[in-house]
Amino acid sequence: MEGLERIVLGHPFFAGLGPEFGAAISGCARNLRFAAGEYLFREDEPANEFYLIRHGTVALELHAPGQPVIVIATLREGDILDAAWLVPPYRWTFDARAAELVRVLGVNARCLRDKCEADHDLGYELMKRFVGAMGERLRATRLQVLDVYGTPRS
Amino acid sequence: MSQRWIWRPFRRSRSLRVNSTCCMCSASAKWRSASAAIRRKKTGSCTPSGRSAPSAARYARLRRDAVVGVRGPYGSCWPVAEAEGSDVVLIAGGLGLAPLRPAIYGVLARRQSYGRVVLLYGARGPSDILYRRELETWRRRLDVDIEVTVDHAGADWHGNVGVVPGLIPRIPFDPHHAVALICGPEIMMRFTIAALRDRGLASEQIYLSMERNMKCAVGLCGRCQFGPAFVCLDGPVFRFDRIAPVFGIREI
Amino acid sequence: MVDAKLAIEQDGLQRIIDALARRGYRVIGPTVRDGAIIYDTVTRLDELPVGWTDQQDGGRYRPKWRGDGALFGYAVGPHSWKRFLHPPAERLWQARREENGFAIVESEGAAEPLAFIGVRACELRAIAIQDRVFLSGRYFDNPYKIRRDQAFIVAVNCGQAGGTCFCVSMDAGPKVETGFDLALTELVEEGRHLFVLEVGSAAGADLAKDLPARPATEEEIEAAERVVARTKGQMGRSLDTDGLKELLQANPDHPRWDEVAERCLTCGNCTNVCPTCFCTTIEDTTDLVGAAAERVRRWDSCFTLDFSYIHGGSVRNSARSRYRQWMTHKLAHWIDQFGSSGCVGCGRCITWCPVGIDITEEAAAIRASPEASRRDADGGA
Numbered sequence: 001m002e003g004l005e006r007i008v009l010g011h012p013f014f015a016g017l018g019p020e021f022g023a024a025i026s027g028c029a030r031n032l033r034f035a036a037g038e039y040l041f042r043e044d045e046p047a048n049e050f051y052l053i054r055h056g057t058v059a060l061e062l063h064a065p066g067q068p069v070i071v072i073a074t075l076r077e078g079d080i081l082d083a084a085w086l087v088p089p090y091r092w093t094f095d096a097r098a099a100e101l102v103r104v105l106g107v108n109a110r111c112l113r114d115k116c117e118a119d120h121d122l123g124y125e126l127m128k129r130f131v132g133a134m135g136e137r138l139r140a141t142r143l144q145v146l147d148v149y150g151t152p153r154s
Numbered sequence: 155m156s157q158r159w160i161w162r163p164f165r166r167s168r169s170l171r172v173n174s175t176c177c178m179c180s181a182s183a184k185w186r187s188a189s190a191a192i193r194r195k196k197t198g199s200c201t202p203s204g205r206s207a208p209s210a211a212r213y214a215r216l217r218r219d220a221v222v223g224v225r226g227p228y229g230s231c232w233p234v235a236e237a238e239g240s241d242v243v244l245i246a247g248g249l250g251l252a253p254l255r256p257a258i259y260g261v262l263a264r265r266q267s268y269g270r271v272v273l274l275y276g277a278r279g280p281s282d283i284l285y286r287r288e289l290e291t292w293r294r295r296l297d298v299d300i301e302v303t304v305d306h307a308g309a310d311w312h313g314n315v316g317v318v319p320g321l322i323p324r325i326p327f328d329p330h331h332a333v334a335l336i337c338g339p340e341i342m343m344r345f346t347i348a349a350l351r352d353r354g355l356a357s358e359q360i361y362l363s364m365e366r367n368m369k370c371a372v373g374l375c376g377r378c379q380f381g382p383a384f385v386c387l388d389g390p391v392f393r394f395d396r397i398a399p400v401f402g403i404r405e406i
Numbered sequence: 407m408v409d410a411k412l413a414i415e416q417d418g419l420q421r422i423i424d425a426l427a428r429r430g431y432r433v434i435g436p437t438v439r440d441g442a443i444i445y446d447t448v449t450r451l452d453e454l455p456v457g458w459t460d461q462q463d464g465g466r467y468r469p470k471w472r473g474d475g476a477l478f479g480y481a482v483g484p485h486s487w488k489r490f491l492h493p494p495a496e497r498l499w500q501a502r503r504e505e506n507g508f509a510i511v512e513s514e515g516a517a518e519p520l521a522f523i524g525v526r527a528c529e530l531r532a533i534a535i536q537d538r539v540f541l542s543g544r545y546f547d548n549p550y551k552i553r554r555d556q557a558f559i560v561a562v563n564c565g566q567a568g569g570t571c572f573c574v575s576m577d578a579g580p581k582v583e584t585g586f587d588l589a590l591t592e593l594v595e596e597g598r599h600l601f602v603l604e605v606g607s608a609a610g611a612d613l614a615k616d617l618p619a620r621p622a623t624e625e626e627i628e629a630a631e632r633v634v635a636r637t638k639g640q641m642g643r644s645l646d647t648d649g650l651k652e653l654l655q656a657n658p659d660h661p662r663w664d665e666v667a668e669r670c671l672t673c674g675n676c677t678n679v680c681p682t683c684f685c686t687t688i689e690d691t692t693d694l695v696g697a698a699a700e701r702v703r704r705w706d707s708c709f710t711l712d713f714s715y716i717h718g719g720s721v722r723n724s725a726r727s728r729y730r731q732w733m734t735h736k737l738a739h740w741i742d743q744f745g746s747s748g749c750v751g752c753g754r755c756i757t758w759c760p761v762g763i764d765i766t767e768e769a770a771a772i773r774a775s776p777e778a779s780r781r782d783a784d785g786g787a
Contacts, residue, residue: 061309071307074315078324099312136320139345143317144305148339149248149278151718221507367715369688372545375703376685377713379731381655382739387544403658405727 004029007105011052012078013129021122028111034098040081041092047084049106053077056102061095073141074099083130085109228371230391232335233361234260241269241327245346247276247318247338251284253363253390254337258292265297269332272299272325276318276342279304280311299326318342322349329354335391337363344402347394357395364389364397381406407611409604412619413626416599419477420451422560422588425616426521431558434490435523436483443469443483445490448523455480462569462642462753464762476594478524481568482752486681487529488536490520491553498688500700508699519556525586526564527579528571528750532681533559534585538744539684558609561586565594565633567640570753572766575645578750580637588613591630602630643753645766646773647737650747653773654738658730662771667726669761674707676755676763677732682748685713708732733765 004026060073116123246254277283293300303314366378366385378385381400435448438455460480461468500511540547564580573579582589587610590601605611677683687706692699714721722728740748756764
């Protein structure tokens with residue numbers, strides 16, 4: 001347990017988190033490993049866990065009939081994946097494939113949601129961080145959607 | 155877009171002065187590329203913009219030993235000399251890699267005079283990546299960090315997918331002793347500058363290359379004005395603090 | 407000799423034109439055509455707008471008969487001297503294809519030297535401003551330099567201010583101070599019609615030798631000064647230039663820009679008639695067989711969409727941004743670029759705007775309610 005707590009508190013996403021919260025989170029956590037090509041999860045599966053990426057690259061993919069798979073983003077060490085566990089219906093909205101050997105810390109969603117309901121301070125610490133990360137993701141996605149390197153729109 | 159090209163530094167074989175507003179050099183250059191850079195010795199480069207499709211196509215159709223009239227160089231240049239002693243972060247988006255390429259060569263030519271050297275490059279997709287062979291050559295060096303990312307890709311692309319500003323939090327450089335050189339679409343530059351400032355870089359440490367409609371290139375036709383600055387004379391490379399007041403104004 | 411003040415009778419002016427023609431100048435002066443007083447080649451005194459004046463206001467110009475035989479009794483019309491010094495179309499160079507490449511055909515240079523008759527103080531200032539634009543930068547415009555060096559200027563002190571004049575606000579008139587070869591002040595009053603003639607240069611002194619001129623009397627000199635003082639008090643508009651540069655540069659999002667955009671047609675008349683507007687476009691043309699090419703420079707206007715076009719769209723898409731660009735450049739950025747305001751207070755832009763937009767009124771409106779400074783020091787994205 002101690003080791004996991006150290007990993008949680010040492011992860012960039014949880015920078016500045018009080019140690020008491022670190023213990024709460026690591027109590028729901030486990031170490032996981034995915035080989036290159038393995039899927040961490042698929043679209044529409046229940047979001048039972050969220051992942052803190054410790055090593056490796058994860059490709060987020062969407063598929064459409066008759067088209068090759070589209071990679072919409074790649075996440076790396078230090079990123080979290082993702083926020084679907086926080087709000088109903090708790091389902092993943094894309095596929096996540098390990099682009100190479102990937103090591104993550106998986107945190108059980110129900111376990112942590114229950115703890116947040118019991119301790120709102122823990123919930124607030126998590127909210128602050130997740131909202132910040134999603135805001136960054138949204139900003140980057142907007143720029144991506146603009147297709148600035150493509151043919152200019154009139 | 156064909157990437158195969160052979161270049162030779164061009165020789166100034168004849169130079170004529172005509173009405174003092176333009177100086178024509180006739181040069182013989184052997185090359186064929188849709189996004190071409192003509193290098194003159196190692197100090198500068200004239201890069202016809204590949205974005206303007208008609209001119210790019212015309213260059214691609216030239217035969218060997220075609221004569222091309224070139225005038226310039228005009229305006230300000232990348233602060234390659236001034237950056238000596240600092241970390242250098244070169245950030246290019248799309249076609250912006252072409253104007254930055256001479257700066258990359260300039261820095262690599264005196265690599266020992268700089269701290270960490272980082273190149274970030276964002277393209278639309280894997281098939282839009284410019285200067286692929288050069289990127290691979292630079293990447294093989296042990297003293298340069300290169301990150302390439304694309305906006306969209308298929309599963310056969312094993313690199314980054316995402317925007318250039320997203321790479322900035324992770325790259326290794328000392329914000330207290332670094333210079334950033336940025337070239338790309340204006341929106342991309344705006345987001346990139348925000349990410350750099352989040353890393354602690356001051357406006358005086360950031361240089362960008364602006365573009366506006368240009369005809370004369372010598373500050374006499376008035377078209378390239380960007381606030382009080384003439385992009386052809388005071389730019390195209392600007393230190394960000396000098397244009398920050400007008401940079402974000404819509405339709406300026 | 408320079409600075410001498412002479413007097414010459416009204417018909418002596420013909421001798422000025424003749425003396426200039428004899429020296430090989432093409433003499434350009436005011437004349438009435440198509441309902442306006444414009445500038446064109448003149449050879450005889452009766453081609454000048456003798457007895458004419460003009461009524462000007464926002465979007466309004468009417469020539470009006472004065473009846474007193476004054477030769478220069480009007481203010482400025484739609485033309486300015488820039489159409490001769492910085493022509494609307496100019497070939498920069500031609501090229502001819504050859505065996506191994508191409509050869510540049512040098513331009514022949516200006517035709518005959520030009521002599522201007524009737525240049526007002528505001529116009530002298532405008533010429534000086536264009537001199538700074540074309541001659542004092544890192545690169546200079548050679549054809550302009552040739553025409554400018556060869557030009558002979560006969561200036562005129564205004565005896566009558568126009569309805570839209572505000573040269574006093576811009577410290578550009580009505581008295582001509584410098585930059586002329588000869589300067590005339592017309593005295594049309596109680597049974598006399600003569601000109602007080604001031605010599606402004608060695609070339610002017612040389613020409614004056616050919617004229618039936620005598621030294622002006624004290625009374626005549628004083629009368630001339632009274633004419634100018636009277637004109638000074640007749641200004642139709644005024645512009646407060648105090649801190650104007652900072653005011654306009656700090657207010658790019660002022661609601662007034664939206665308001666004027668509802669009226670502005672972006673027709674570009676103002677840029678055409680303005681004596682200091684200098685923006686151009688460059689066009690390359692080739693003949694059908696690709697044997698010859700030429701590059702031509704033409705007047706252009708920041709009010710066109712093409713002006714700011716870059717890959718796929720115009721930077722200044724809205725009328726609002728284009729009007730803002732013109733006015734801010736003229737009254738503010740020009741000072742950063744060239745060391746003085748770009749405006750001389752001639753009022754042409756007000757007169758010739760089809761909807762009568764008044765630059766002095768727009769500036770006053772912004773000054774009346776400036777926004778708080780909206781950008782902090784480091785701008786930031």
